Amino acid sequence: MRILLTNDDGFNAAGIIAIAKEMQKDHEIIIAAPKSQKSASSHSISLKQPLLVREEKIEGISGKIYSIDGTPADCVRVAMDKLVDGRVDVVVSGINYGLNSGTDILYSGTVSAAIEGSMHGLPAIALSQEVNEDSGSFSLSSIHGKRIVEEVIDRGLEKGMVLNVNFPIANNDTFNGIKVCKVGVKSYTNSYVPIKQGEDGIVYELRDENIDITHEDTDTFYLKDGYITISPLQYDLTNFNSIIEIKKWF
Structure with missing residues (x-):
């Protein structure tokens, strides 16, 4: 199978190299990724x-x-238009350095690149891994990531669906299993601290802290317990339940 790999950490980031080396054992890969770090660029x-x-x-x-x-998103668009000669079977975005869980997916360049792949009519998966000061290896998540990608290749995905996959920090080189679940909620203090003031104005730097909001049966809930989470996403944002009611207004 032919796999288009992308990310938002840069073409030479450790995560994309790890999944590329794992996937190329059995599949043809093409990497089209940002030249430099583009985290939190969303779908721009x-x-x-x-x-x-x-x-x-x-x-x-x-x-x-x-x-x-x-x-x-540029990378997927350019790749599909100019760089890929022939078919692509699946788009894989990641493995991202850090989780893309809960409402953080709205800011995620990793998830948006996968969504762009889906908009081109292809099965698409976003892969992200939790990291801390003591962890930086993507060896285990790349093995499990390959397995998930191959399941998608074999079974296919519903049109307009993207799988958002998150790997927790592995304890003793194992995960506790896989949970397919809904997206949770994340909230931040969103504190902008002034770091410089001059004639042109004030320079602010974001120094936010995560406010812990955990609901059962969500990705943020299961990740804390060491589970890999898979959340099926759709990019049709229409609130269908409200259409009939709001029609009455006009």
């Missing part, structure tokens, strides 16, 4: 800025590699 695209595309080399990666001076 470059409308006016020309995009520089370069073919890159990474030791141990056999497939084509392209760096693109744009957003994660």
Whole structure:
């Protein structure tokens, strides 16, 4: 099978290299990813800025590699239009350095790149891993990530659906299992601290802290217990239950 890999951490990030090395054991891979870090870029695209595309080399990666001076969504769009010769069977975004769980998915470039793949009519999966000061290896999540991707290849996905997969920090090189669940809620203090003041104005820096909001049967709940979480997402944001009621207003 032919797999398009992308991310928001950059084409040479550890997570995308780990999943690429695992996937290329049995599949053809193509990497099209940002030239540099583009975390929290959501689904933004470059409308006016020309995009520089370069073919890159990474030791141990056999497939084509392209760096693109744009957003994660740009990377998928450019790849599908110009870089991929022939079919693509699935789009995989990640493995992201850090979780994309709960309402954080709204800001995530990783998830948005997967959604862009789905908008091109392809099965798409976003992969993210929890990290801390003591963990940085993607070896276990790449093995499980490959298994999940291959299940999608075998079974397919409903049109307009994206799988958002999160891996907790592995304890003793094991996860507790897989939970398919809904998306939880995350909230932050959103504190903007002034760090410089001059004639042009005040420079603020975001120093937010997570406010713990945990609901049962959600990704944020199960990740704390060491489970891999899979949340099926859709990008049709219509609130169908409200259409009939709001029609009465006008």
